[in-house]
Amino acid sequence: DWLDAPETQAVLDALTADGSEVRFVGGCVRDAVLKRPIKDIDIATHDPPQVVMALLDDAGIHCIPTGIDHGTVTAVIGKAHYEITTLREDVETFGRHARVAFTDDWTADAARRDFTMNAMFADRQGRVYDPFDGLSDLGAGRVVFVGNPQRRLEEDVLRLLRFFRFHAHYGRPPMNESALAACRRMAHRLVELSGERVAGEFVRLMQAPDPAAVMLVMHGLGILAHVLPEAAAFGRLRVLCWLETRAMVRPGLGIDWLRRLGAVLDTDVAGARTVGERLKMSAVQTARLVSIAAPKVRLDPGMDGPAIRRALRMVGADTFRDLLLVAWAEARAIDGRANSTESARWITLLDECDAWQPVELPVRGADCLELGVPKGPRIGQVLALVDQWWEERDYRPGRDACLARLRELVGQG
Ligand code: ATP
Ligand code: MG
DSSP: TTTHHHHHHHHHHHTTTTTTOOOEETHHHHHHHHHOOOOOOEESSSSHHHHHHHHHHHHHEEEEEEEGGGTEEEEEETTEEEEEEEEEEEEEEETTTEEEEEOOOHHHHHHHHGGGSSSSSEEEEEEEEEETOHHHHHHHTOOBBBBBBHHHHHOOOOOHHHHHHHHHHOSSSOOOOOHHHHHHGGGGGGSSHHHHHHHHHHHHHHHSSSHHHHHHHHHHHHHHHHTTTTOOOOOHHHHHHHHIIIIIIIIIOOOOHHHHHHHBBOOOOOHHHHHHHHTTOOEEEEEEHHHHHOSSOOOOTOOOOOHHHHHHHHHOOOHHHHHHHHHHHHHHHOOSSSSSSHHHHHHHHHHHHHHHOOOOSOOOOHHHHHTTTOHHHHHHHEEEEEEEEHHHTTTOOOHHHHHHHHHHHHOOO
């Protein structure tokens, strides 16, 4: 259907108007072969970027020169984006910087790509061109470097993270020994990458159905130590992923990379902030990471209703849900086996969380002033006492009862 979408057809018509040959390439071909949903469509063409822009222009299609030096132009039709890249080949490699030139050779272009499963082309009839036998690697769950792993990592060490990312999504054990050995040797170079590039790969790794196994391998080879030394709780991560995606299908659950990242960290508030900074996360994301990795409240399945509601009131339903899933995963990771009584308790907590409506103390500062409490810190202190009393009664007393309690306290004070 991605092939037949009218937007796709319009882009292909525009690009072939001068008789040029164009092909789909990379992730969209790989995912189409597997019948997985396609995220973005990459198209390769013989034409240089200036010609691509002129052709799109002639067809009235909006385009952005996103990476004109690398030969990339993005065509935009409504919500659909198409990355159109001129065929390239590596002419020389100076250390890690490959000099690239435009080419008309499909195989040369494929040879620059990272893995055989990412180096396949498809034409608009759906015929697949597969110069490095990516189809059989994909079918067998093998992530195979195009060419020599060590050399390809020397050119661009981001491919190391991509190797594990694609493994988590498309691979099956065992992982290739010589590729792993090259990754281990090149891991020290990961520090050269920008936080954004590392984060981009990490987020996608975390979005795999079960990234824990792959992360554990990265950990064992000393690779994680270079980018995420705080990661340690792999057993907990594995159970969390299982809960999120298979065990507990309900609103608010499902794959959540930030929750997963928080769960795998073994650190404190400062450590979680450091991770946020290193991975160039926003302030909001970092705050959420901190709330998960360094919880303000410990949840356990033995909590009674008032304790649950107190915790909900303290951290809010979203954080409570994060902490609940992580605590549940932790208990299960230690315990090993499913315990149905305990599971039922965790589900009760989840139900309470879903049903939770924030509550606000029905008396406020103005009430204190009226009762003669002078402006200043005393007001906060008195209100905190009423609040505590109200909380102990599970928020049942209404405004009149709370006012009465306030009067009592002020009388005493
Ligand atoms: P996704 O579905 O996650 O977008 P993708 O395969 O499309 O996966 P992208 O990062 O969008 O991945 O890259 C598009 C294509 O560009 C890849 O399939 C690969 O052929 C090539 N590519 C991307 N990054 C690199 C790299 N660092 N080295 C070599 N080739 C790369
Ligand atoms: Mg892509």
